[in-house]
Amino acid sequence: MKAFPTLKDNGHITTQDGMDLRDYFAAKAMQGILNWCEKGSTVDSLELGEMAYKIADAMMEARKDD
Numbered sequence: 704m705k706a707f708p709t710l711k712d713n714g715h716i717t718t719q720d721g722m723d724l725r726d727y728f729a730a731k732a733m734q735g736i737l738n739w740c741e742k743g744s745t746v747d748s749l750e751l752g753e754m755a756y757k758i759a760d761a762m763m764e765a766r767k768d769d
Contacts, residue, residue, distance in 0.1 A: 728759035 705720065706727035722730075733755040740746055746754065 725756075725759050725763055728762045729755040732756075732758035732762075 704724045705722065706724045707721040729752075733751060736746065736751055736754055736758075740751075
């Protein structure tokens, strides 16, 4: 699933170009983690990526119920 699919005038998805939704969620999670780090917590870059994707995976899982 893509984060920004291209839509036709009638609302049907015509292409699936662009960023994966999981990557989009991870990027948003990373912003929150970095904001938390600015408040005094530290995290290395590998740990940051792992945390962001764990959050993204949880968000993807939560979407399955909708």
